[in-house]
Amino acid sequence: MSFKVKGKIVGSGELAVVEMEKGFIQSVQYSLAGSERITCPDDLWLAPALFDIQVNGFAGVDLNSGRTTPEEMEQVIMKLREKGVALFCPTIITNSFEHMAACFRAIAQACRNSKIAEAIPALHMEGPYISPQEGPRGAHPLQHIRTPSWDEFQRLQECAQGLIGMLTLAPEVDGAIPLVEKVVESGVAVAIGHTAAGVKDIQAAISAGAKCSTHLGNGSHALIPRHDNYIWEQLAADQLWASFIVDGHHLPPSVVKCLVRGKGVSRSILTSDAIAAAGMPPGRYRIGDLEVVVSPELRVERANSTGSGYLAGSALDLVRGVEPGRGYPHGFPESCDLDGDS
Ligand SMILES: [Zn+2]
Structure with a gap:
């Protein structure tokens, strides 16, 4: 059975939908224009393992x-x-x-x-x-x-x-x-x-x-x-x-x-x-x-x-x-710019 997860991509903040089946990623859809109706918590982030x-x-x-x-x-x-x-x-x-x-x-x-x-x-x-x-x-x-x-x-x-x-x-x-x-x-x-x-x-x-x-x-x-x-x-x-x-x-x-x-x-x-x-x-x-x-x-x-x-x-x-938005000690504040270049 497949299921979809929607969240923000770590790094870009871009919204994406990941389709999973039997523990494997089947597809990643970056453009969410159209009829995508999947809901998710606002703070769900998607990142590589x-x-x-x-x-x-x-x-x-x-x-x-x-x-x-x-x-x-x-x-x-x-x-x-x-x-x-x-x-x-x-x-x-x-x-x-x-x-x-x-x-x-x-x-x-x-x-x-x-x-x-x-x-x-x-x-x-x-x-x-x-x-x-x-x-x-x-x-x-x-x-x-x-x-x-x-x-x-x-x-x-x-x-x-x-x-x-x-x-x-x-x-x-x-x-x-x-x-x-x-x-x-x-x-x-x-x-x-x-x-x-x-x-x-x-x-x-x-x-x-x-x-x-x-x-x-x-x-x-x-x-x-x-x-x-x-x-x-x-x-x-x-x-x-x-x-x-x-x-x-x-x-x-x-x-x-x-x-x-x-x-x-x-x-x-x-x-x-x-x-x-x-x-x-x-x-x-x-x-x-x-x-x-x-x-x-x-x-x-x-x-x-x-x-x-x-x-x-x-x-x-x-x-x-590294969880964004959770607040130290369990993650950095979302606003922390670790590169220091912006
Ligand atoms: Zn040691």
Whole structure:
């Protein structure tokens, strides 16, 4: 059975009617002259499905459990689709080699199912080669943060059956730059993140082939020098794309506006950094070794550090970060011009 949806196209604001049948788009009609009688809420927007490059878990499923089953992967895929996300990178964070290997093995095994694989362009490895400093390390377990190892990366890539497509690391840690060169040469994108890097380290990472900043503005110290700091340096680097967590908690609206304008919309990536508690009611959740509290406003903090200002991932439905007209924290005001050119 087919049905039609009418709404405004994101970007142009033009009205259009999309005809759907059996889950597929049959036609998009842009000119609504004539007898089109479909009604819809005034604020319905039509947009391509979203691609989230950083998903640690969703809807009660922890992708970092080391035991993710194909059924759980399907559950995450279906729940994300309900929220408008069609593609995503399962993200495995800092842990022991054995645990990270188990996580990659389990997800790669699930991806042998083509229905699962088609939703997952790549896996994202965030850590363990990151800064051990409080602030930059975020919620990554200190005891498992270690120095970069090409040998270890290759072994983890083997466990992932070659599916690791992105590595986030801190360029200032010993051995990071040679690793960036090797990883980039192997065809994997490198992002700078969870870092306390100086200007030289960031420039060295860029020269070695780093292409992105992971959740820029977060995974950082609470206080940093006003001019000479790793946020400005990455923001100013045109060679780097940057992902931003726009959940109303990770970055205040004014900061998002400045960061996205500074980086430029075309180099900015909306990401959720969602954890298993995303898509679930507010409450207390145990995710691996970490106990987190999700507030009614969907702010996620470590249970033993609530109020510290350090977050532990997000409970963001990605689309809520850009929904027009809903008002921050769940979307920008419709009038916010992120290009800053009008
Ligand atoms: Zn992170």
